[in-house]
Amino acid sequence: MKNRMKILAASVLILCAAVIGFAVLYFVRGDGKNKNGLSGTKRTASKKTTQKPTQKPEKKTYIVVIDPGHQREQDTSEEPIGPGASETKPKVSSGTSGVSSGLQEHELTLQVSKKLKKELKKRGYTVYMTRTTADVNISNAERAGYAKKMGADIFIRIHANGSESHAVRGALSMAPSKKNPYAASLAVKSQKLSRMVLDEYCKATGMKNRGVMLTDQMSGINWASMPVTILEMGFMSNPKDDMAMKEKEFQEKMAAGAAAGIDRYVQELESEEDR
Template sequence: MTEGMLNIIKKVISMLTISVATIIPVKAETSSVSGNNNELICIDSGHQLKGNSGLEEIGPGSSKKKLKVSSGTRGVATKKYEYQLTLEVGLKLRDVLQKEGYHVFMVRETHDVDISNKERAIKTNNAGCSLYIRLHADGINNSSTQGASVLTSSPANPYTKGVQKSSDKFSHDILSEYVKATGAKNRGVVYRDDLTGTNWSKVTNTLIELGFMSNPAEDKKMSTLEYQNKMVTGIVNGIKKYLKEK
């Protein structure tokens, strides 16, 4: 075989290799969380640096009014304010949800804001959120009381007819997974029809009381990184459980 013929054969082999490469695509890596791309989760870290004693309607068209936003409670041991704790947990929850592939809408990301409970719900409605979770902590004149609960509207609530049933299910799922992850006492689902943020919401929602800041041991625990990670894990698992079963 002459050198010229050998060069021709090499060129033909090279062309065939290029052609095959162009018709056989390389398989791209797929994200294990791509199924969450359409879910927008709203996180409302309760309270703010300063309360607002102005009044607003507790529901659309209601003549009954409440404070726009109260100042919240404070840890008896840590001296941390509720608005600080709820944002700490809220930001951690945001980060984990985003890593899981969810989109997240934060009602607030700083303390120095002035957003009423009605405005928080309306912001969530306008954002087109799939779920609305409100983070709070309890305080009471009894240092031995502890545990977590969730607040949602009753079937008799005239303002929440469109989302009451789904919110009830969501509330149960969040609480069950939260106490499972944290070991907190389960104080149950509490039905409240006087919550402005709930009554103005058109989104499936719940309000979770993370624990009692008036209980020294629980107050300290809720400010530790280890326990906050458990809190977040429980809430995320509750969200997943609800979305899987809805």
């Protein structure tokens, strides 16, 4: 009897030990739940690493300074043709006038420049003008200096042409050559700007494209410190060009074409920077 009791007691002890062992193993493995339904063993919550989306850098706002050529009264006093030059030229000439329209060049350039400013602002540019009236006295060197002061990325000078022959017509642009003693470092970009502005201008207006003229004799170019172009919009000595440029609707096309050229130049500039 005593042996039977001992065996029974031993069996109970073995059974209890097995139950306790199973319970410990169950909770250690993390399969058990406490009364709150949470894991019986403490777990460290895995932290999700949320990577912030890469932000694109803000698009640069380009600054354009427009120089409406000439003014009501010319200034024949002399200024150096470029920084440190001994050669001089009149500070600002009177410009030409329309053979049929009777419009003065300084009037036409201001009319178109105002429309160009409006068009460029609409396209997102910051725009300044060297003059907004005819009654000023600003030399060509001072106009380039103003562009620098305003932090211009692009300096576009608006002019109209004249010739002894009434048959000559069309538009051209001007830029410094690579041998320019004052602005050689600007030559490549200025020539590209000049070509693109002229091409888009002629495309928009139907004006004959007379190409880019390289010159080292223009004070407003030589004193520039950023890419610069002179757009000679057409010949006021040619009746057809002259009367077309006088019309408001045509001036809108002129402004849109020049702005499209600046757009092209900026897009290519940004494309080169991304490479």
